Amino acid sequence: MSRVTIDSDPNPTTLAWAVRLLRAEAVALGLVAVWLVWADLTADTTDLPSALLVTAFAVGGAAALWALGGALGRRRAGARAPAIVLELMLLPVGWYMIQGGLGWLGVPLMALGLGVGALLVSPPTTRALGF
Incomplete structure (x- = not known):
């Protein structure tokens, strides 16, 4: 007989914030x-x-972004990889903004991409998505 584990945090804070930021x-x-x-x-x-x-x-x-936020909110594991790819796309966008003299916008965009990406790969999010 296999042991069943009950997730004590069905909607972890990291996943909830990732969904909020994707929707924003x-x-x-x-x-x-x-x-x-x-x-x-x-x-x-x-x-x-x-x-x-x-x-x-x-x-x-x-x-x-809206659809991926909704899918992650419903804990669909397949939405995590495309969301991470979209977040990583903020890095070159931010870099070129910095190069073009828009550092005030490029730096926060890069930080947002890295931050949401980190939320999506964090252990609580990983467990909630069934990985």
């Missing part, structure tokens, strides 16, 4: 997407295909 990132990227749509509609001259591609990328990123 989704909202922030959604606001950027709204601004991009407005910019696409009001621009005097533009490269329309490129503008639409950047806007679609922002909308897709916001939707992916």
